[in-house]
Amino acid sequence: MEKPNLSYINDVASGDEEIKKTLINVIKSEFPEEKKEYYESLEKKDYKKIEENVHKLKHKISILGLEKSYELANKFEHNLREKDLNGVEDFEKILIAITIYLKTI
Amino acid sequence: MNCIIIDDEQLARVIIKSLCKDIESLNILDEFSNAIEAIKYLNDTDVDLIFLDIHMPGFTGLDLIKTLKNPPQIILTTSDPQFAIEVFEHEFIVDYLLKPLEINRFKKAISKAEKKQIKISSTEVEKEISSPDSKEGYKNDFYVNIDRRLIKIDIPSIYLVQAKGDYINIKTEDKNYVVHSTLKKIEEKLPESLFLKVHRSYIINIKKIIDIEDNSVLIKKEVIPVSRSKRPELMKRLNLL
Numbered sequence: 001m002e003k004p005n006l007s008y009i010n011d012v013a014s015g016d017e018e019i020k021k022t023l024i025n026v027i028k029s030e031f032p033e034e035k036k037e038y039y040e041s042l043e044k045k046d047y048k049k050i051e052e053n054v055h056k057l058k059h060k061i062s063i064l065g066l067e068k069s070y071e072l073a074n075k076f077e078h079n080l081r082e083k084d085l086n087g088v089e090d091f092e093k094i095l096i097a098i099t100i101y102l103k104t105i
Numbered sequence: 106m107n108c109i110i111i112d113d114e115q116l117a118r119v120i121i122k123s124l125c126k127d128i129e130s131l132n133i134l135d136e137f138s139n140a141i142e143a144i145k146y147l148n149d150t151d152v153d154l155i156f157l158d159i160h161m162p163g164f165t166g167l168d169l170i171k172t173l174k175n176p177p178q179i180i181l182t183t184s185d186p187q188f189a190i191e192v193f194e195h196e197f198i199v200d201y202l203l204k205p206l207e208i209n210r211f212k213k214a215i216s217k218a219e220k221k222q223i224k225i226s227s228t229e230v231e232k233e234i235s236s237p238d239s240k241e242g243y244k245n246d247f248y249v250n251i252d253r254r255l256i257k258i259d260i261p262s263i264y265l266v267q268a269k270g271d272y273i274n275i276k277t278e279d280k281n282y283v284v285h286s287t288l289k290k291i292e293e294k295l296p297e298s299l300f301l302k303v304h305r306s307y308i309i310n311i312k313k314i315i316d317i318e319d320n321s322v323l324i325k326k327e328v329i330p331v332s333r334s335k336r337p338e339l340m341k342r343l344n345l346l
Binding site: 008011012013014016019022023026027030052055056058059060062063 | 113114115116117119120123124126160162184204205208
């Protein structure tokens with residue numbers, strides 16, 4: 001599986017350490033919240049909410065340079081519009097990979 | 106250019122702020138995590154450019170676009186390429202950027218907005234120079250023909266205009282005038298800042314509203330119906346707390 005990276009964050013910060021720190025801190029604080037909301041909506045089988053949460057998380061997946069995972073999340077989001085949970089396992093693997101990565105930065 | 110950012114995701118807002126940091130022409134006034142808060146702000150503040158996320162829970166960016174009467178320039182930011190065709194119908198949409206925002210593409214969008222802003226500013230100056238009307242930008246009165254007499258009506262004193270067959274009933278603080286005309290004709294004479302057509306048979310002076318219920322407003326002692334399609338426009342025009 002591809003690994004998360006800070007390539008995009010570095011591009012946006014363009015050498016400004018303060019901006020880089022801010023961006024990482026925002027990801028670290030926002031991601032666990034969104035992940036929690038995602039699992040809550042999944043438990044309730046609230047497809048609209050699940051889709052909204054996947055949409056939000058999808059942006060972070062792309063920010064962390066996970067291109068293939070982003071495609072998987074896109075498909076999953078699309079399936080959710082049809083109330084189809086196909087892709088839920090792959091999406092969970094992506095969330096786990098990000099959770100682990102965020103502990104290292 | 107004075108800008109605001111509307112996006113429910115904090116990370117997206119921080120990225121835009123970071124990308125704007127070195128662009129001298131941009132002044133970020135504020136940021137909003139939902140469109141409703143932004144609408145209230147836009148009612149009171151002049152903004153030249155909005156960075157607007159389309160996909161937000163509840164009230165979306167597209168809903169906000171439909172609500173704005175005189176929208177400033179808008180740069181849309183979203184992860185959904187399928188919205189592109191629909192939104193480019195509006196000329197105030199400067200550009201459409203896919204997330205994650207690509208830095209050079211972002212700068213290109215800003216440059217487009219800057220060019221457009223120069224055009225808008227020069228048009229506004231021309232309008233100001235050529236306008237013969239009062240400071241408020243509209244005439245304060247007009248004349249109506251009643252029984253072969255031209256009678257002057259003071260516009261701010263009108264609280265209601267009601268259509269009645271081939272006639273309209275213009276109601277002012279002091280007197281009512283029944284005139285052979287249409288709502289469409291009088292609507293052209295009334296300043297948009299004060300008046301709103303809330304129903305196919307009624308134009309109201311929004312400054313005279315006493316209260317609003319679901320589908321009606323109270324003006325003086327009259328309960329006036331509000332069409333469902335006009336309600337968002339009415340709500341937008343009110344100075345809500």
